[in-house]
Amino acid sequence: MNPNVQNPTPVLQAHALRKRYPKAKGWLEALKGVSLQLFRGEILTLLGPNGAGKTTLVKILAGLVEPDGGRVEVLQEGKRTWMGAVLEGNRNLYWRLTALENLIYFGTLRGLIPKEARRRGLELLETVGLAEKAQQTVGTLSRGQQQRAALAAALVHDPPILFLDEPTLGVDLEAQEAIRTWLLRLKEQGKAVLLTTHQMDFAEAVADRVAILQEGEVVLEGRTQEVLEGSPGAPYRIELQAPLGEGDPRLAQLRAFEAEVEGKVVRVVGEETLWEVLRILDPLPLERVERESLSLAGLFWRILGERSERCSSLPT
């Protein structure tokens, strides 16, 4: 809550955002009162498992989804073009237009004159390493190239704020690297970036601050470095040769030790627990046992583990 030292006023503030969607019986609470702040020259990464509400949050901030409660404050309000967004999925551009044509089109719709949009477009395609693909229709580009073109399109009108929903999903390593370097450069230019992902290594490499969202609530938020330092021992990762069956009685025993089970992978925190868990798993064939480095990934799994533990202890 205390203001950021270098950047005292946030460019974007969200207060107690709530959103629920109707579902078969009753409501699905997608966001249960989420607040966040976004500052200039900063990358905030929103982490969370599928269905945590990340996309809903980004769309509310962008004004594409109407919240049921709470409010969003932006420094430059009133225009729809104060931000650029690359939304989830791969269709942010016209597949039948070339990369450059897309940039000219969206640039003009976002307030540039066409000539200026063309100049900016060429410049941006150069920066994302797509200069020689500028004249190729977007449908014929690879996923990584499409995603880089979409990033360029989101920035063509030079907005101060950028929203990126899963920008690295399904993107090859080379393009991921290109996106990473570019994000860091944008940050230096003073842009405020909000990024969602469930790729922890990517998040760790770019994020100044992280917020972990789970079931519509921010369960942890802070500067990446501080969050990592405050995290307890790194978890152990046990990989089985085959996943445990649905009704396996060992599952309940594992949960009792706060172990996180994901298919063939079991994660536990603490050496003592590791031995207990190995005893439970005995004599199942193991693939490998390793210690995860002290990382966002470890922290993330631990927090999820804690939460599901708390939830499963509630009467159902």
Added chain:
Amino acid sequence: MLQLAYIEFWRYLRAFFRYPLEVLGGVLGAVVVFALFFSGVRYLAGPALFGERLEALVVSLLAWTLAFSLLSYIASTLTEEALAGLLEQLALTRPGLLGVVLVRSAVSLFQIGLLNIPVFLAILLTSGARLDFHPLTLLPLATLALGALGLGLLLGGLALIYKRVGQLVSLLQFLFLGLFLVRFEALTQPWNALGYLLPLVPSVAALRLLLGRGEDPEWGLLFLTGINALAYIAFGIGFFKRALRRARRQGTLGTY
């Protein structure tokens, strides 16, 4: 505003020259259908079948082609954008989604006018109808376009929520073909009033009088035609805005 029109036109031309067969195929289809229809009818029954109603029929068909080109253009462009997942990116622009749709419709009028010329020629040549062109004709043509725009926005609004409205458009197409063929202007009191309330119908009636019979329609009819078109466009815009709002509340603008 001009810039937006320019960029939409530019985008349209780019797509047109890259995939010309898609557009030309549709035009060619319409030309062939109408040419076959009228030649077939004339061959089978001779011009006597329609008699003096031929001109009325031809004008109705012309109006129908024009109105539905525009109407289905709006509905199908929105459906396509929804399928391509582009509605959200278009909503994040200066004019917003409604603005983009309105500019596109205005630009499409030009394109529709141009592309329909061969269709009109085919109808005129094969049917042997003689039409009178009067400058006043522009008025009901404009109200026809406005009314079609209103209906198009209505269908576009439905497309925002239900995503697929192709079937509905085809259904309406035939419903309106029927309605356009009814000569409300020749009906008696209680029934012709109904015509003024229906969308597009008064414009078609005025066109029939002007083009087909070379008669000047009464100013009263023209006035009602204008009111009718304005009412439907206002309704269309209102409906579209509500649909957009609803899609934003349901969080379904981007889904398809």
